[in-house]
Amino acid sequence: MPHSALTKAWSESRPALGPWITTDSEWSIETLANCGFDFVVIDCQHSLLDEVTASRLLKGLAGASSAAIVRVSRNEPARIGRVLDAGADGVIVPLVNSAQEAAEAIAACRYSPRGVRSFGPFRAGLGFDVKALEERVSCFVMIETSKAVERAAEICAVPGLAGIFIGPADLAVDMGLPAGSAFSENPPPALSDAIAKVVKATQAAAIVCGRPAASVGDVKRATTAGFRLLTISADRALLRERAVQIVKEAQAS
């Protein structure tokens, strides 16, 4: 069962929204996880954070209103197991290109004999109930290459997946398009078609589809297109945007 902050958003027929966390600060992650976002996602792939640091940051989120998701740096059981042991409510696993790789990600979230996760929750309060420990985890895998798009239906059909998170930038690069085109208001038609194909596959499999939202305006477009998990902004961007705005307003007053 996904974290209640996620299921609440979905029960209200709106996408779950959350910012990326890219800096090693217990104080800023705690602040952002209590602002009304449905989740925060600690990024171990494109930041200076690794899964050990993410595990420490997770500890500061006890009692936070947002769910805590970690994008691990790669599809590897030890990395996934570590952040789950530290209490992550979910993982986003990058660059999953086949049903086999999706099944490996799921197996990393589950204990033997269903999976390969080693038993060792170390966050107080997680308990020792194997079934409950498995059920609290949502596993999202990333489709972000043309090969994965081709195999979207097979990937989505892997039992146990909470959903797919699309990586539009990597997908654009893989398709020979500028990475930035993924986040423009009118992405190239080939990219939009590929993304629509993945959304369709998630709907057929009755799982969640997510992607980064480029802006607040993009949230509406993504919601209409059927996305139910949207990242929006990031810790440093939020700090910068507000700081720049305040400087501008204060200087003009």
Ligand code: 3PY
């Ligand atoms: C991508 O767009 O490739 C991503 O990984 C987004 O986070």
Ligand code: MG
């Ligand atoms: Mg990517």
